[in-house]
Amino acid sequence: MISVVSLGVVLPLAAAATVASTPDLGKAEARCRPGESGSAFTVEVEGLKDRTGNLKLEVYPANDRDFLADDNQLISAGKTFRRVEMPVPASGPVRICVRVPGPSTYAVSLLHDRDEDRKFNWKVDGIGFAGNPRLFLGKPRAANASASAGRAPTRLTIVLNYRRGLGVAPLAAR
DSSP, X not given: OOOHHHHHHHHHHHHHTSOOOOTTTTHXXXXXXXXXXXXXXXXXXXXXXXXXXXXXXXXXXXXXXXXTOOHHHHHHTTOOOEEEEEEOOSSSXXXXXXXXXXXXXXXXXXXXXXXXXXXXXXXXXXXXXXXXXXXOSSOOOGGGGEEEEOSSEEEEEEEOBEEETTEEEOSSOO
């Protein structure tokens, strides 16, 4: 039989075991500071189809099980998840900075959410990954969509892919 004292300890822990899903998960930890000098990725975005919608940059553990997994499950399990969102700038180069916990290898995805519905729609949106892997009918392996972050900001270039026929590919040859 469980005592009342035990339930008083167990219930709060059980409630804390899952984090409510919200578009803000991972954002506070991801924000780069002005003149960021710690572990981070500074991503230059190439191959935008147009200047509509939002960009969503996300960082995951660099393994196939956790790559593109549900954000609230990752955070509840104490795993790395970071997210930065911003409107697509009207003109000029597009750069996004995301902080990471420290020097390590991380899987990185970038969504051009043209219809602003906060999820990937392969008929409308663009998608890209660190390492710029060729995309086929499914998501790339985490190892092919990963980059190593150092103690200072690490520069990455991500080329976006959009619907082309029955698949997705960059708009122009790389």
